[in-house]
Structures are given as structure tokens and as C-alpha cells.
Amino acid sequence: MKLILSVEPVRFPLTGIGRYTFELASRLEQSGQISDLRFFAGRRFLPGVPTAASESSPGHGLKRAVQKSALAIEAYRLLMPHLRKHALKGHADFIYHSPNYYLPPFAGRSVATFHDLSPFTWSHCHAPQMARYLQKELRTTLDRADVLITDSQYTRQELAAYFAWPLERIHAVPLASSPEFHPRSPDALRTVLERHGLQAGGYSLFVGTIEPRKNIEVLLDAYSQLPLSLRQRWPLILTGYHGWRSEAIHQRIEQATQQGWARYLGFVASEDLPLLYAGARLFAFPSLYEGFGLPVLEAMSSGVPVVCSNSSSLPEVAGAAALMCDPNDADGLAALLLQGLEDETWRVAAVEQGLRHAAGFSWERCTQDTIDVYRTLQEG
Known part of the structure; x- marks a missing residue:
């Protein structure tokens, strides 16, 4: 099985999606079920799993400034897919997995993880320009994806109902807490x-x-x-x-x-x-x-x-x-x-x-369940 995993969410600040991506990437790297694993971020392949910085960089401040501009967001939305498509050229025999909603144009089979539907159902809790960007991108992902992953059965049912997506093509794969979260003296x-x-x-x-x-x-x-x-x-x-x-x-x-x-x-x-x-x-x-x-x-x-x-x-x-x-x-x-x-x-x-x-949740289980989703694409 050949896999490209987007690791773009592994950055400052390390949110829940970043942690999920890091834990999944680390365990996929150790899995004998993946014969060829590539990590992708931005518009390039990385040599390994990145780690999130503990402090913001000057680039992070620039990104925050760009996110406040509707024009800059729209320019980014229109330009980046073309750059990513070019970078991914020649990898149609891979499965592409985005752990953070967005799917670039890709010639092979693809899967995206939807963590929630807040850009649609709680759009008032996002900056208006970001809500519009997310809504456009996520609808595009629904057009491109072969299958989808959600973190919970609740979101699986919500996603199927909201977009009339076939429930059998949506797989709930629960997250887990990382090993460093344990009782201490x-x-x-x-x-x-x-x-x-x-x-x-x-x-x-x-x-x-x-x-x-x-x-x-x-x-x-x-x-x-x-x-x-x-x-x-x-x-x-x-x-x-x-x-x-x-x-x-x-x-x-x-x-x-x-x-x-x-x-x-x-x-x-x-x-x-x-x-x-x-x-x-x-x-x-x-x-x-x-x-x-x-x-x-x-x-x-x-x-x-x-x-x-x-x-x-x-x-x-x-x-x-x-x-x-x-x-x-x-x-x-x-x-x-x-x-x-x-x-x-x-x-x-x-x-x-x-x-x-x-203890009933584990990243090992999350990883194996995710590989099982990849297998449905491989066999489909």
C-alpha cells in the first residue's frame, strides 16, 4: 500500500487536529502495512514527520494577518491547488490522505478527515472570510474524496445528513489521548x-x-x-x-x-x-x-x-x-x-x-482503523 499523508497541521499552535496528524503519522511510519509512505506539506514532500514549534514564528504572524484579508484568502484558495497538483504529479498509484478537511486535485484515490461541520453549522463562530473559505474548500473536498473519515459517530451521521453523502462511504475512527497524559505524583x-x-x-x-x-x-x-x-x-x-x-x-x-x-x-x-x-x-x-x-x-x-x-x-x-x-x-x-x-x-x-x-481509546486502534479505510480504497 502506497500512501501520501498531508502533515501540514503539525505546526504552531498544535491544536487537536495537529496532534491527531502527528500521532497518526508517527504510527503509520512504524506500520508494516504501508510499503511506501510520503509526508506532504504546502507544496513539497518532507523527509520525515515534522514537530510543532512551541512558539510562534514570524511566518505565523504573517499567516494570521493574511487570514484577516478576504482578498488574500481567496487568492490563496485559487492558487494553492494548482501548485499542489503540480507537486503531486506522477503519484496516481498512491492513496492521498488529508487529515484536515482539504483535498488538492489528485489523480489517485483520496480520503479526507472531517473533524466537525462547524464552518457550516456554527459559521457565526468563525471569522466571516474564513467561514466562506472553509465552506468553499470543504464542498470541493466532498467532490474530490472517494471516502471520508470522521472522529465520531455523531459527526459521521451529521455529515451524511447535511450533505446527503452515502453513509457507507463515511467511516468513524475515534481519536485517543497521547501517552504523556497520565496520572502523576x-x-x-x-x-x-x-x-x-x-x-x-x-x-x-x-x-x-x-x-x-x-x-x-x-x-x-x-x-x-x-x-x-x-x-x-x-x-x-x-x-x-x-x-x-x-x-x-x-x-x-x-x-x-x-x-x-x-x-x-x-x-x-x-x-x-x-x-x-x-x-x-x-x-x-x-x-x-x-x-x-x-x-x-x-x-x-x-x-x-x-x-x-x-x-x-x-x-x-x-x-x-x-x-x-x-x-x-x-x-x-x-x-x-x-x-x-x-x-x-x-x-x-x-x-x-x-x-x-x-483506556478503551488508543492511537494504535485509530491508526489500524485508518489503515482499514485505506484498504477499502485499495480494494474498491
Whole structure:
């Protein structure tokens, strides 16, 4: 089996899609089922799996500036497919896999991973020029793809219904948490947590892009209902990349910071993130919409109890191991946060159940299931 894998998402900031791409690429490289594996990014082949930088580069700042220009985005959208088509010429006997929606013109068989449908179903949560770009590109991908992969059964069903795509050509392949997410002793956590001004078991945690879809303002509403002494004992710590329309959210976080019960750490380096998880007393993730919700699984793998919303794919990912409520129910969320922080009987059971549940997901399984999808193309 000959495969070209796009590894473009493995870059700063390393989001969930970047992590998925890196884990998949690393394991495909070790698989004896792939006879010829090539990594592709931009318009060139790479010698190996790239690693994401922990800090932004000057090029990243330029990219962010370009993304704000509708004209620049459209020029990029029209030009890049031609450059990529030229670079991929002569590889029609390969399967091409894009782990991040976009498929360039390609003479061989191709598969794309759709992580969610937010550019269509939650377009108001994207910058307008980016939403238009994504919608055009994703519709083009649907025309080019032979089969599609989703992270969850929820997104598989959503994708089939929204675009009237044949369900049998869409394969749900669950993600997993990486090996570095595991329980750790207070001694193992001390150095990293002290660098961030934290103590093991001394805070609640949210991890995710700071954007409206993550429902952070409702989380702040709910947390503000807890007794002040409890909020100050276990402040809400937030980390994640600045997303679109995040100004109002940051203002709310700053108000809570001044009151002594919340703090935003910015985008934490990937080597610190597993320790930040493992040191939390509680993980809170009331997102409005997720194609998978990897942070929930990462928290469970770290031995941390989870409170999350019951929206979209999250029940599928969290199973029975988390406390869940409607994402718009601030009162209900406050009650669950209180239970998650204070109910020791539930906490002990939730840690054990969460570890057991998360162990049912693995990148090895994700990789093998993905290879099985490639095989359907090879045999088709």
C-alpha cells in the first residue's frame, strides 16, 4: 500500500487536529502495512514527520494577518491547488490522505478527515472570510474524496445528513489521548506547576481555544455562583490559543482574575500541558459543539474528574465517566462543578471510571482503523 499523508497541521499552535496528524503519522511510519509512505506539506514532500514549534514564528504572524484579508484568502484558495497538483504529479498509484478537511486535485484515490461541520453549522463562530473559505474548500473536498473519515459517530451521521453523502462511504475512527497524559505524583508536578504559580490539586482547569463555541462565558457564569471561598481555594485556570471573537471572553476572565478566582495562562507549551492536566482537581469543558472533544479524554487519562456538556459528540467521548448537563444551563453546570470539587465519593469513582474509559481509546486502534479505510480504497 502506497500512501501520501498531508502533515501540514503539525505546526504552531498544535491544536487537536495537529496532534491527531502527528500521532497518526508517527504510527503509520512504524506500520508494516504501508510499503511506501510520503509526508506532504504546502507544496513539497518532507523527509520525515515534522514537530510543532512551541512558539510562534514570524511566518505565523504573517499567516494570521493574511487570514484577516478576504482578498488574500481567496487568492490563496485559487492558487494553492494548482501548485499542489503540480507537486503531486506522477503519484496516481498512491492513496492521498488529508487529515484536515482539504483535498488538492489528485489523480489517485483520496480520503479526507472531517473533524466537525462547524464552518457550516456554527459559521457565526468563525471569522466571516474564513467561514466562506472553509465552506468553499470543504464542498470541493466532498467532490474530490472517494471516502471520508470522521472522529465520531455523531459527526459521521451529521455529515451524511447535511450533505446527503452515502453513509457507507463515511467511516468513524475515534481519536485517543497521547501517552504523556497520565496520572502523576505531586512531586513530579511541582516544578512545572510552580512555574505557572499553581499547586497540585489546587485549581479547576479548562483547555481549548478561547472562542464563543467553547462556551466559556457560561462556564464563568456557573463558576461565579460557587461560594467565593471555594472559588479562591480552587480557582478556574484557562489555557488555549486566542480564537476569533474572544475579546469579550477575555474581559470576563480579567474581571474574574481581579476577584481572585480565575486566571488565563495563554497558550501553554505542549510539554507543560500534560502536567497541567494531571495537577487539576477538576476539568471543566461545557463546549457547545465538538466533533470529538479530545480534552475530555486527555483529562480522564490524567486521572482528573470531568464535568462537561452533553452536546454533540461529548456523550460519545465521555461515556458514563463524566458529570454532564445542557451547555446553556449555567445553574445546572454550577451544581455539577460544586459536586465535582467537593463530593469525594464521586471523585474517587470518577477518576477510576475515567481511566478505565479512556483506556478503551488508543492511537494504535485509530491508526489500524485508518489503515482499514485505506484498504477499502485499495480494494474498491
